[in-house]
Each structure stands twice: as C-alpha cells, then as structure tokens.
Amino acid sequence: MANPMLLLSLLAVSFSLASAFDPSPLQDFCVADFERSVQVNGHVCLYPKYVHADNFSYSGLNIAGNTSNPLGSYINRLTVDQIPGLNTLDISTVRVDFAPGGVVPIHRHPRATEIVTVLEGRLRVGFVTSDPENRVFSKILQKGDVFVFPMGLVHFQQNVDSGNTVVVAFLNSQNPGVVSIADAVFGSHPPIDDDILAKAFQVDKTIVEDFRSQFN
Ligand SMILES: *[C@@H]1O[C@H](CO)[C@@H](O)[C@H](O)[C@H]1NC(C)=O
Numbered sequence: 001m002a003n004p005m006l007l008l009s010l011l012a013v014s015f016s017l018a019s020a021f022d023p024s025p026l027q028d029f030c031v032a033d034f035e036r037s038v039q040v041n042g043h044v045c046l047y048p049k050y051v052h053a054d055n056f057s058y059s060g061l062n063i064a065g066n067t068s069n070p071l072g073s074y075i076n077r078l079t080v081d082q083i084p085g086l087n088t089l090d091i092s093t094v095r096v097d098f099a100p101g102g103v104v105p106i107h108r109h110p111r112a113t114e115i116v117t118v119l120e121g122r123l124r125v126g127f128v129t130s131d132p133e134n135r136v137f138s139k140i141l142q143k144g145d146v147f148v149f150p151m152g153l154v155h156f157q158q159n160v161d162s163g164n165t166v167v168v169a170f171l172n173s174q175n176p177g178v179v180s181i182a183d184a185v186f187g188s189h190p191p192i193d194d195d196i197l198a199k200a201f202q203v204d205k206t207i208v209e210d211f212r213s214q215f216n
C-alpha cells in the first residue's frame with residue numbers, strides 16, 4: 001500500500017512545479033487590460049473589440065542599448081508589461097547589449113527557462129545546478145550559437161570579445177521575473193540582518209557591511 005506521507009510530498013512537489021508555469025490560454029488571446037483593478041493570476045483580458053495589432057507588437061529591438069555603466073551591459077526586456085498581447089501566452093523576449101568585458105549580474109528567473117542566441121560577438125555563459133552538486137555548465141558562444149538556461153537556475157553571461165556582443169533570448173513566461181543574487185542578498189529593503197548574512201557566508205560582519213554599501 002502506498003505511503004500517504006510519500007504521496008503527500010509527491011503531490012506538494014508536483015504542485016510547486018506546476019505553479020511555476022504560466023496559465024494556459026482558454027481563448028485565442030487575452031490582451032492585458034492594465035486599467036482594470038481586478039486581481040487575477042496575470043491580467044484581465046481587454047474586450048476583444050478594443051484589441052489592436054499594436055497590442056501584439058513592439059518596435060525598436062534593433063536599437064543598441066547604452067552600455068556605458070559599471071556592468072557594461074544593457075537589458076531591453078519585453079514582457080507582458082511592454083507587449084500586452086503576451087498575457088497568458090507563456091513567452092517573452094529580451095535583447096542584451098554588452099561592452100567588451102561587460103556582464104549581466106548573476107541572476108535567476110523563477111518562472112522561466114531561457115534560450116539565448118548570439119547575434120554579434122562572443123559570450124561566456126553558464127548556469128549552476130541546485131544543491132548539493134552546484135555543478136557549473138559553462139561555455140563560450142560564438143555568433144550564431146544558442147544556449148539554454150534551465151528554469152529557475154542561477155546563471156551568468158560575460159562578453160569575452162574585443163568588440164560589442166549582442167544577444168536575443170526568449171523565455172517561456174509572460175513575466176519570467178528576475179532575482180539578481182547580489183541585490184536579493186545585499187540590497188534588500190529592509191536589509192537582511194548582518195548576523196544572518198555573516199553566519200550564512202561564514203565571514204565577519206564588516207565584510208557584510210562592505211558588500212551592503214555597494215547596493216545603497
Ligand atoms: C492597444 O493598441 C492601441 C492602438 O495602438 C492603443 O491605443 C492601446 O493603448 C493599446 N492597449 C494597451 C493595453 O496597450
């Protein structure tokens with residue numbers, strides 16, 4: 001006979017995995033109506049008679065972002081907030097520009113797998129598997145190369161070319177979410193207790209304060 005506790009924990013696992021995905025559409029489209037205050041998982045649908053082709057469109061992804069900043073990168077994310085026609089459709093896109101040496105800070109997307117294509121330049125990419133292995137899968141991508149960051153895993157990207165690098169990626173959520181590891185840990189509002197961070201990282205509190213000072 002099946003162990004009821006085991007069944008319960010299996011159910012819990014399958015529910016938590018299922019809730020990571022966007023809801024499936026039950027109609028041709030559900031363009032987001034940002035005006036209505038009703039709270040649902042996603043956005044309420046705009047009345048179809050008010051829907052316009054522009055609501056499925058965005059112009060300007062050909063335009064290079066300004067990478068003159070300390071990270072040397074610029075991210076142009078197109079989620080449901082920029083393209084309301086993405087509502088309920090489980091997809092979004094992003095263009096990232098990198099100056100030589102530029103990085104996207106180490107981060108994860110809680111709700112999406114990401115598939116990236118290099119359009120120009122060369123990019124070092126990688127992701128880290130979950131505990132206890134924390135194994136890194138990393139390689140250098142050339143122009144035309146494609147790489148996948150599996151759902152929710154911590155990943156990194158750096159331009160290793162002498163010129164600019166440009167990538168376009170697709171993510172299987174209308175709202176993938178971004179958790180920047182450094183911001184979440186050292187730049188939170190209000191701050192996480194120094195004592196918690198010092199113990200978690202096994203360092204002195206002054207080192208924690210030093211890290212935190214970079215995020216204020
Ligand atoms: C849909 O497109 C129309 C026409 O461009 C625009 O007036 C309207 O604001 C758009 N709706 C949303 C939710 O963006």
Ligand SMILES: *[C@@H]1O[C@H](CO)[C@@H](O)[C@H](O)[C@H]1NC(C)=O
Pocket residue numbers: 066067068069
């Ligand atoms: C790029 O950003 C830098 C820093 O904010 C700014 O000084 C510069 O004028 C910007 N360049 C362009 C072309 O907008």
